[in-house]
Amino acid sequence: MTNPLLAPRTAPFDLPDFAAIADDHFEPAFDTALACTRAEIDAIATNPEPPDFANTIEALERSGQALNDVLSVFYLVAAVDSTSRREALQRAFSPKLAEFSTDVTLNAALFTRIETVWQGRAALDLTPEQARLLEVKRRDFVRAGAALADEGRARLRAINTRLAELGTAFGQNLLADERDWTMPLAQADLDGLPGFVAEAARAAGAERGAGGPVVTLSRSLIVPFLQFSPRRDLRERAYRAWTARGARGGTTDNRAIVTETLALRAERAALLGHDSFAASKLETEMAKTPAAVRDLLMAVWHPAKARAEADAAVLEAMLAADGHPGPLEPWDWHYYADKRRKAEHDLDEAALKPFLQLDRMIEAAFDCANRLFGLEFTPLDIALHHPDARAWEVTRDGRHMAVFIGDYFARSGKRSGAWCSALRAQQRLAGEIRPHVINVCNFAKPAEGRPALLSWDDARTLFHEFGHALHQMLSDVTYESLSGTSVPRDFVELPSQLYEHWLEVPQVLERFATHAETGEPMPADMRTRLLAAANFDMGFQTVEFIASALVDLDFHDGPPPADPMQRQAEVLEAIGMPRAIGMRHATPHFAHVFSGGYYASAYYSYMWSEVMDADAFAAFDEAGDPFDPVTARALEEHILSAGGTAEPEALYLAFRGRLPGVEALLKGRGLDSAA
Incomplete structure (x- = not known):
């Protein structure tokens, strides 16, 4: 029987055939795809032809597509709908992938070919994007240990494999702590809670078969509970559970994992000369x-x-x-x-939330993207990875630009937080490949037949993640390694944090912040008070x-x-x-x-990007229109479509003409007058 993860895709827009994919397909597909990718890498490294940009650098770009197709689907479902089977597969795949990645970067023959191309680059007549790709590829190999002497290579392999195992264990322990803890609430414990919080507690209890309302460690429930419960004793119990995740003792305790992880990271850095x-x-x-x-x-x-x-x-x-x-x-x-x-x-958030319906906020995010970049969104009736997920085709002037998927509701097997990822990234090397982009959130799911209502922070999160999605959807580069969000960590948050600003545009709220029951727009005085409290x-x-x-x-x-x-x-x-x-x-x-460590020593990135996002939105203010077409075109050309084709400083300078100082951030947060 053909494995649907390896078969040619026949679903609309070349999406994965989610309806046909079962957990039993992942391991054989992974093994086959990994072996195929190893063979592709070996063929590049042992190519008898003299190394050049096409047969070495572009060949590396073309390799691994089958493996990417398998892993993009697997890691999506493992993150949004975890099961013991999927967690076991993660634990099995993680060290194998780390070993494979190390094998590639420590392949002496392969690095010799890359180095030959690099040393001869002046005579190659490369385009700016090709030159950037060559620079990034060589740099990444060197930083991963390609130039290490033999005595350090074995230790580096062991460190990489162990770090992969530790990162997987950390995430699974955290998910287990979040999934397994509940605080049952008696009817009297609901006193003082707004209806939407009590309703969310009842829904959480029903999902877990608790026989009554519960507080869980889902942010969309525990934060409103801490915000509204007059019971100080219950707030303390909930808060202590929230902050004790990963530190409760037993098999899910992460503290020993942290200690070992930090030691191995330091050792790895020293091995590589840092x-x-x-x-x-x-x-x-x-x-x-x-x-x-x-x-x-x-x-x-x-x-x-x-x-x-x-x-x-x-x-x-x-x-x-x-x-x-x-x-x-x-x-x-x-x-x-x-x-x-x-x-x-x-x-009063209880009075505010009915004006922040999830569906209307999605429409608002789409409408802003239309006014800024001409994008249009058409709902798709297709099978996805979970019944709660939904999809849209994204077009511009009739041209297909992307498929956008939203998975918005919290559930017990879902990783906490919110993020954006791509099932497929934009590129042109293998033809005109347009991306499949997904936003994942953890909003409280309403009772059947009721609209989903967001807090103001939830609405900002929705716009934030959609800003990441735009970075993927508007990408316009040749090489996948440079497309979309393939940029430094302290630049990748610029598009997402910048897009949050459009939620605060009064005309956006006037149109889309409508009451869930009456359909009336948010009263002007409420809107004014909401925006005045933005820095509260x-x-x-x-x-x-x-x-x-x-x-x-x-x-x-x-x-x-x-x-x-x-x-x-x-x-x-x-x-x-x-x-x-x-x-x-x-x-x-x-x-x-x-x-996983993507933000290790780089959690500051959100604030570094915020220095730029406050200044970037000021460009629209200076133009006198939050939807100024000239400024929007410059934003798309120099940042959103450019991916990693140049250093971020150069991209920002091309857009704004200068780099901002911290003053823009302090002003944006209302801290410029603080003592």
Whole structure:
């Protein structure tokens, strides 16, 4: 029987045939595709013809398509609908992939061919994109150990394999902790909760067969519970469970994994000739050095901390007025901040949420993309990876641009957070290949027949991830390795964070923020108050982020800590972390850094990109129109369509004419006047 993961695709737009794919198909497809890719790499390395750009660099670009097709489907379903079978497959695939990747980069014959092409590049008459691809390929091989002496290669192989195993275990432990913990609620425990929170708790209980409402560790449920529950004892219990993920002891405890991971990363960096893992990682980022990252974070830390401490004094007074002597605790902050927001800005999230329907916010994101870039979105009736997912064809002037998939609702087997990925990336080397892009979120799923309602933060998340999707959908390059989001980490968040700004455009809210029951638009005074409160509680939000980023940087900038939890405590003490604010991601559940390591020593990237996104949106302000066509064309040409075809500084300079300073970020967060 033909394996649908390996057979030629016959589904619309060359999408995977999800309806035909079963878990039993993944392992044989993986083994076959991996063997095929190994053969392709061997053929390139042993090619008797003299190495040139086409038979070496472009040949590498063409290799591995079958493996990519299998893994893109597998890692999607494993992330959004995890099962014990899929977790076992992840554990089996991870070390094999690490071994294969190491085999490629340490293939001496292959690297000799790449180096020959590199040394002769001046005579090759390469296009700018070809020259960039050659530079990136060679750089990546060197950074992965291709130039290592023989004695270091065996150790590097072992380190890479073990790190892959640890990253997989970290993520699966975190998912298990999030999936398995619930806090049952009696009817009286629902008192004081808005209807949408009580409804979400009932739905979560029904999904888990709990026989009644429960609080889970899904962000879309636990954060509103902390925000609205008047029961301080329940808030404390929920908060402690939320922050204890990955640190509960037993088989899902991540602390030993963190210790070993940091030690292996440091050893790997030393093998490759770097002073630290952070120095190695940041070498190819915009920041370049750990010192530059620390300078940015501390420039924002001081005004953010001052604002947060002033806010904490106000909230502690509110706590005392409720009969609690204090001090203000982390499980109090969301509750009293929401009460303060309601008092100072007359904003009640229970009244606001009916105006932020998921479907209307999706329409808003699509409409902004249409007005800016001419994209049109047509719903598709096709089988996808889960019944909750939906898809659209994306076109421009009748030309097919992409397939966009949205998977928006939380479920027990779904990885927490929100992200954008591609089942297929844009490229032209193998023909005109347009991307299949997916946004994954974890919004609370409504009861049958009810509209899904978002918080303001949820709506911002939707726009954020759609900004990443636009980076993929508007990509217009020849080589997949340079397409879409294939850019440095501290540049990749620019399109996503920039797109959040359009949610705040008054005319967008006026049109799309309509009441779920009456259909009436959000009242003008509510809209004004909402936008006026955009920077409310920004001291808290900035402090919790920077604390995580500084701990991440400290872990990787220098010798690895023998006790990461002690080091975390020391870093927080050194910066004077306010006692009532926790890290956004404490070490045992810091998936950005330890579940695969994409953001290891680079969690700061969101803030580095924010320096640019505030300045980039100002270009539209200066043009006098948030949908100014000239500015939108420049944004697409120099950033969204360009992928990694040039250094990010050059791309931003081409768009804006200059690089911004931290002042734009402080102003955007309302911290420019903080003490």
